[in-house]
Amino acid sequence: MNEENTPENKMKKMQQDKNLTPKQVDILHAAIELFAKKGYFNTSTSEIAKLAGVAEGTIFRHYRTKKELLKAVLAPAIVDFTATYFVEQFIEEAVHTSHKNMRSFLDVFIRNRFAFAAENTPAVRILLQELAFHPDMQAIIKHVFKTKMYPQLNKVLTYFKERGELKDIAIPDMIRMMVPSILGLLINRFILQPNQEHDDDMEIQQTIDFIMHGLAADR
Template identity: 40%
Template structure:
């Protein structure tokens, strides 16, 4: 649910947002019509268009605040401080902290994150702020972490950006598979196997 404290809105408007989040997450943006959203929200379809010119405006109103309120302070600055600026005995220890931190974040914000993941590839508006924040808040600390373990002789002398890509795709793939594709999987077991696989390729 969108937090009413962020912006005072009417009960009907709130129902529209809640219905849109639920249906976009369940069916996808392209497969959801404004008439379906209106029916679920128990409002006339015209009520939606009094607040939003188009269905895409409605989508942006849901995801754009997420970028501003979650991606900026939590996904980047807080994540950087909580995870990337930590002191780890090994790269493997860092991987576990990284994985569990993102796994909990995803569970807590699942509907909106699901919409973001589904739609980010198709809407440039979602990509630009995300990429900008990543380059500013995540990339420098992630690179510093990798260089640290390369200097210790734990990681291969590959370009840090390459190790970063391998790390993110492996960990993110494990988390997303558990959350969206095979919910019956034992996350701890899958993560152990993913880390074993990753470290097998990255260790010096």
């Protein structure tokens, strides 16, 4: 009862649940599948139990509430989707390598997020769908974004801006432009039109071009 209830602590709680029993893994798999397909509120715990092949009580032995199960499902997605540990490394390299530039950063960054979305499509789908209804999870994601991803993006964008590669726009405004473009790519590719054929390399290149130069023809 004495623990602080900060987003920081909530995150720790989320992560420490390793050492999963086999049944727990089954439950998580079933929950991900059903939450992604039908949404959190449309999925009953009894359905999850049935699909996981466990008794309903077993779910509640591991996750005290249905909501906690949702958090367990989303925790990795939240952490991994917003917190990118590779950027640190990238910027260091960039400083010491003459041909590293903004394009090259975007290429690495987008392909990395693309790969993550490809591997975690169901979790990402749940995250996008449910975020609106769970203020506590909104708080967590905002926190993680602000403390993990924003500082890194800030460092990179500042670096390239100082080198004259980017317009003289405030960093937050730059991020406000970039993020929807990248998310738009991922959402279209994995959520809205997952079954349509995609030329992924082309779409990624297009997105990078768009972020760098927009749609206008060179005069």
